[in-house]
Each structure stands twice: as C-alpha cells, then as structure tokens.
Amino acid sequence: MAWNSPKVGILGGGQLGRMLTESANRLNIEVHILDAENAPAKQISAHENHTVGHFNDQEAVQELAKTCDVVTAEIEHVNTHALEAVASQVKIEPSWQAIRIIQNKYDQKRHLSKFNIPMADYAELVENTPEELAKIGEQLGFPLMLKSKTLAYDGRGNYPVRSKDEILAALEALKERPLYAEKWANFKMELAVMVVKTKDTVLSYPTVETVQEDSICKLVYAPARNVSDTINKKAQELARNAVAAFEGKGVFGVEMFLLEDDSILLCEIASRVHNSGHYTIEGCGLSQFDTHLRAILDLPIPARSVELRQPSIMLNIIGGATPDSHLQVAERALSIPNASIHLYSKGAARPGRKMGHITVTGATMYDAETTIQPLIDTVDEIRA
Numbered sequence: 001m002a003w004n005s006p007k008v009g010i011l012g013g014g015q016l017g018r019m020l021t022e023s024a025n026r027l028n029i030e031v032h033i034l035d036a037e038n039a040p041a042k043q044i045s046a047h048e049n050h051t052v053g054h055f056n057d058q059e060a061v062q063e064l065a066k067t068c069d070v071v072t073a074e075i076e077h078v079n080t081h082a083l084e085a086v087a088s089q090v091k092i093e094p095s096w097q098a099i100r101i102i103q104n105k106y107d108q109k110r111h112l113s114k115f116n117i118p119m120a121d122y123a124e125l126v127e128n129t130p131e132e133l134a135k136i137g138e139q140l141g142f143p144l145m146l147k148s149k150t151l152a153y154d155g156r157g158n159y160p161v162r163s164k165d166e167i168l169a170a171l172e173a174l175k176e177r178p179l180y181a182e183k184w185a186n187f188k189m190e191l192a193v194m195v196v197k198t199k200d201t202v203l204s205y206p207t208v209e210t211v212q213e214d215s216i217c218k219l220v221y222a223p224a225r226n227v228s229d230t231i232n233k234k235a236q237e238l239a240r241n242a243v244a245a246f247e248g249k250g251v252f253g254v255e256m257f258l259l260e261d262d263s264i265l266l267c268e269i270a271s272r273v274h275n276s277g278h279y280t281i282e283g284c285g286l287s288q289f290d291t292h293l294r295a296i297l298d299l300p301i302p303a304r305s306v307e308l309r310q311p312s313i314m315l316n317i318i319g320g321a322t323p324d325s326h327l328q329v330a331e332r333a334l335s336i337p338n339a340s341i342h343l344y345s346k347g348a349a350r351p352g353r354k355m356g357h358i359t360v361t362g363a364t365m366y367d368a369e370t371t372i373q374p375l376i377d378t379v380d381e382i383r384a
C-alpha cells in the first residue's frame, strides 16, 4: 500500500476539516468527510465517498468508518460511543478515550490533575443550587468562573461570577447544564501551544499569545510578544506533558494562562487542530494540518518543520453587523503585503461566527504588527 493511499475519515467538515483537506489534497491523500451536504470541507474534495449526516449520529459514523482506514475529528464534541463502537474496524486518532475525557472539561481537569499539570483550582457542582455555589465561592473566592462541563466553545458555557450577588444570574444563564467552578486566573497574557503526538514522540510548535474578545479568539501573535525564552520553553514543556497524558496520535491545542509572577496554568486542551495554530500555515515549514495528517498516518515529521520561520500574526474574520462585513475585511486584506487570506465558504455570516482568517508575516514582529494594523482597525469598525 502506498504511503498516501490510506483513506482518512473526518468527523466534521467545517473550516478545520476544510484546512485539513487542503493539506491532504497536496499529498494526494483522500479524505472522507462526515457532515451535511456541501459542508466547507466537502466543497474542495470532489469524490463520491463522503458521508452525509451528523458527527453525533451513530449510524452515520458507522457508515463513514466503513469507507476509511483511519478516522479523526475536527471537533471534540462528537459521539465517542459511536467511535467506540467502530474502534475494532478502523483506527481512531486520537483515541476515543482521549476525546471522551477532553470533551468534558471537568473530567479533563481531573485527569490532568493526576499528571501534576498546574491548573486553576476548581470544584464540581452536583446540585446546581445557589447554596452550593455560594459555598464553593467561599472556598475559591470571587470572582470565579462558572463553566459548563460539556459542549463549551467560544466562551459559550462560561459565566464570570464577580460576587455572590451574581450567583442567581450565573445559574440561570447556565441552567440545565452540568457545571463546575474555577478559581479566577489573574493572567497577564493568554498563551497557546500546538502539540503533535506521533507514534513515538511529542513535538511542540512555539508558544503563541492569544487575544480573545468576548471570549472569542481575535488575534494570535507568534511568537508570544515580550515573553522570555525561558517562558516560551516552559509553556511548550507544560503543553507537551499535558498532551502526553492522553492516548492517541495527532495535533492537540493547549491553552494556558501566564500569571503576573510568570507561573503558567493550563486553561484547557482541545483534541484537534485549533484556531490558535492557523498561523502555522504561513509561519512554519509544516502547518498544524500537515502535521496532524502525518501524525495519524505515521509519516515523518522533521522536528525543524514545526519551528517558526517568521514572526506571524493571525486575525480572525468574524461575522459582523451586516451579512457581508467579513468580505469587507478580506477586501481590505487584498492590498496588504504578505497577508494570506483564508475564507471558509460557510455561507451566510452571523454575528460572532468565524468566517475566515488572515495571517500576516513579517521580518520582525514590529513589521508584522505595523502591516496588520489597518486590518485590525477595519475589524473593529465592522464589529456587530
């Protein structure tokens, strides 16, 4: 069997699946996507072997598994019982066990605690009552972050509780969801590291700085600005250790908090390629999408290919006030030097929806910052 002949199944065909498909296409690797008809990833992969359906539907997962050699996912909120059911038929990378633990943020923290990964203190809510949260508040202090254990993304599932007066509002906002509370992390910067777990090693991309607005990632600076080499290395090591605690191969995204005293806490792990790693397409020899495919197919990944070639800044294009706001940002970017535009072809924009991103590289970080500033101004103008 030729090195590029295994068929790769992907649960989910959104922008991450689409960028994985872009990488696969360049190696003549066939990807089979499970998602709705004409999902962004399917649009760039013309063959008859895709599956129409939802990544939570057991039958659809079974149908997909029949057509491929290895199954992976672009999202952690998949039906891991469906994956478990096909595990004897097809390789699943990373393992369904890893995805199952990671998709529940409370289970993820309990698991990582066993491996001595530093994290903000946390406590489980069992009854979701005001009395229970008040008691936890006494223990963790205010403010604290109330979080849904499951189905969290883009901060939807988080509620900052500034004082005990906000307990009722917080429980109302997250009602009917399984909850835990987290001690507030007074960070001076948010960091992220993309980690690649292969059959025999754990590699890390450089430490980047992420900026979220309304809990959605807005900007990524690679490398993190004004961060010492020691911290850069320490964050990469923490990220590698955290990912090593899970079974299976592929790329994982690790989010961290850098505190005032330069200590680092893990925020959360994603068992997949990640928004904070999009800069690797232009910034590194191999992108996170390239290395994910190579890792799950046991193909070589030269360590130098995950080093940064040039300072890079990634700006998300998020749906704004009008249905074509995102196109205005992309249009402006057409005239910016060294700006690589990625539109996801998701159809109609909604406020807050990730529609694309732009990466600017520069000889220095200052150069990249100066180049991208007009685009950041445009994004701020069209914000919903």
Ligand code: ATP
Pocket: 120, 145, 152, 153, 154, 155, 156, 157, 158, 182, 183, 184, 185, 186, 190, 212, 215, 255, 267, 268
């Ligand atoms: P994602 O889209 O990254 O999956 P999510 O919905 O899973 O996001 P988190 O990553 O847990 O949510 O939190 C989102 C953001 O909220 C963080 O990037 C950070 O800015 C803030 N945040 C989360 N936890 C804390 C905390 N304990 N203290 C302070 N801020 C926090």
Ligand code: MG
Pocket: 152, 153, 154, 268
């Ligand atoms: Mg998350």
Ligand code: MG
Pocket: 255, 267, 268
């Ligand atoms: Mg997060």
